[in-house]
Structure formats: structure tokens, C-alpha cells
Amino acid sequence: MVDIYFPEINKSSDHVSNFFDRAPARTSDVLYEEAASQFRFGYDALSAIATNIAPSGDFLTAEEWRSSKYYREGVEISEDGVYESVAESLATASDRRFRRDLTLSNAKRGFGMGVARFGASMVGAIGDPLNIGLSVLAPVALGYSAAARAASASVQAGVRARAGVTAGRVAAGAGEATVGALAFEPIALIGAEFQQDPDYGLFDSFVNLTAGAILGGAVG
Numbered sequence: 085m086v087d088i089y090f091p092e093i094n095k096s097s098d099h100v101s102n103f104f105d106r107a108p109a110r111t112s113d114v115l116y117e118e119a120a121s122q123f124r125f126g127y128d129a130l131s132a133i134a135t136n137i138a139p140s141g142d143f144l145t146a147e148e149w150r151s152s153k154y155y156r157e158g159v160e161i162s163e164d165g166v167y168e169s170v171a172e173s174l175a176t177a178s179d180r181r182f183r184r185d186l187t188l189s190n191a192k193r194g195f196g197m198g199v200a201r202f203g204a205s206m207v208g209a210i211g212d213p214l215n216i217g218l219s220v221l222a223p224v225a226l227g228y229s230a231a232a233r234a235a236s237a238s239v240q241a242g243v244r245a246r247a248g249v250t251a252g253r254v255a256a257g258a259g260e261a262t263v264g265a266l267a268f269e270p271i272a273l274i275g276a277e278f279q280q281d282p283d284y285g286l287f288d289s290f291v292n293l294t295a296g297a298i299l300g301g302a303v304g
Contacts, residue, residue: 109190117187118201119208126214129275141168177279209295
């Protein structure tokens with residue numbers, strides 16, 4: 085006769101609550117998510133606005149949407165229903181946030197990692213085609229305003245007197261591009277609202293404005 089040992093079942097949930105501390109995400113994955121989310125931010129915001137302004141596809145009732153492949157827990161739509169293109173946009177944004185948040189919540193802690201994540205966000209924002217476009221177009225748009233031209237000339241003259249011609253151009257370009265980035269912020273907020281993104285806040289605005297100033301200074 086053979087004795088069989090059945091170990092007692094461990095019902096502790098510590099392994100779940102401590103999982104992220106014991107198995108952190110790779111640093112490369114964390115930095116990629118930080119950079120990628122900033123890089124595509126402008127496109128995603130404008131795309132969400134365009135989709136909501138000019139929706140396409142079949143119109144889904146609320147019940148059809150709940151049983152469709154576009155349904156995501158936590159996403160809300162009108163009880164009247166939603167167009168398929170809007171439903172797809174919401175589902176895509178929700179999936180993107182889920183992947184990003186899963187990686188970032190699993191990131192290693194520490195000052196060095198925080199600095200690296202901020203740097204990755206800045207790199208992504210600087211590479212955002214929308215930020216690049218604003219840094220080029222903002223000085224052109226401000227050139228149509230006599231007051232803006234006078235203010236820019238005053239800044240250039242003041243900085244040039246202290247630090248030289250190049251520094252004056254950099255300062256003026258940075259200021260003009262920052263104004264352009266600031267003008268885009270209401271659009272960015274609308275885009276974030278259409279995507280039902282609760283995470284867009286002051287830090288993202290700061291990153292976008294700083295990236296605009298850096299790009300504007302380079303163009304200047």
C-alpha cells in the first residue's frame with residue numbers, strides 16, 4: 085500500500101500583490117512605451133476628433149455594441165448607439181492604454197528610472213510629427229500679427245545683446261513654437277476626451293510644450 089501526500093492548499097494572495105515587484109518589466113519595454121505614447125499622441129488626438137466629426141460604417145445600437153468585438157469594459161457610449169468607426173476608435177484607444185498601463189505599472193522604481201522615463205517621453209514628443217509641424221508653422225502664423233512680430237523682435241534683441249545672435253534666434257524660435265504648442269492644447273484635450281483617456285494631464289502638457297520649445301529653438 086502506497087501513502088500519497090496531498091500538500092495543504094496555500095490560499096495566500098501575496099504572490100499576486102507582489103508579482104510586479106518581483107517580476108518588473110524590462111527597462112527597454114518601459115522606455116519604448118513612454119516614447120511611443122508621446123510620439124503618436126498628436127496623430128491619435130487628431131484621428132479621434134476626425135472620426136467623431138465624420139463617423140462612418142454601420143450604426144450599432146447599444147446592445148449590438150455590447151455584443152460586438154468593439155466592446156471594452158470601462159468604455160462608455162450613448163444609449164442611442166454608436167457608429168462602427170467610433171466604436172473601433174474607442175476600442176483601439178482602450179487596448180493601447182491597457183498595454184501601456186500594464187507595462188508602466190510594472191516598471192522598476194527609482195530616481196534613475198524616473199529620469200530615463202522622462203527622457204524617453206521627451207524623445208518621443210520631439211519626434212511627434214505634429215510637434216515638428218507646429219514648430220515650423222507657428223513662426224509663420226505669428227508672422228501675420230504685427231504685435232507678435234514686435235514681441236519676437238524684442239526678445240531677439242534682448243537675448244542677442246546678452247548672448248549673441250544665435251542665442252537670440254533660438255530664444256525667439258522656442259517662444260514662437262511654445263505658443264503654437266499651447267494653442268494646440270485645447271485640441272489635445274478634446275482628442276483625449278474623445279478617446280476617453282483619463283491619464284492625459286499636466287505632465288503630458290508640459291512634455292508637449294517643452295518639446296515644442298526645443299524644436300522651435302532648433303528651427304530658429
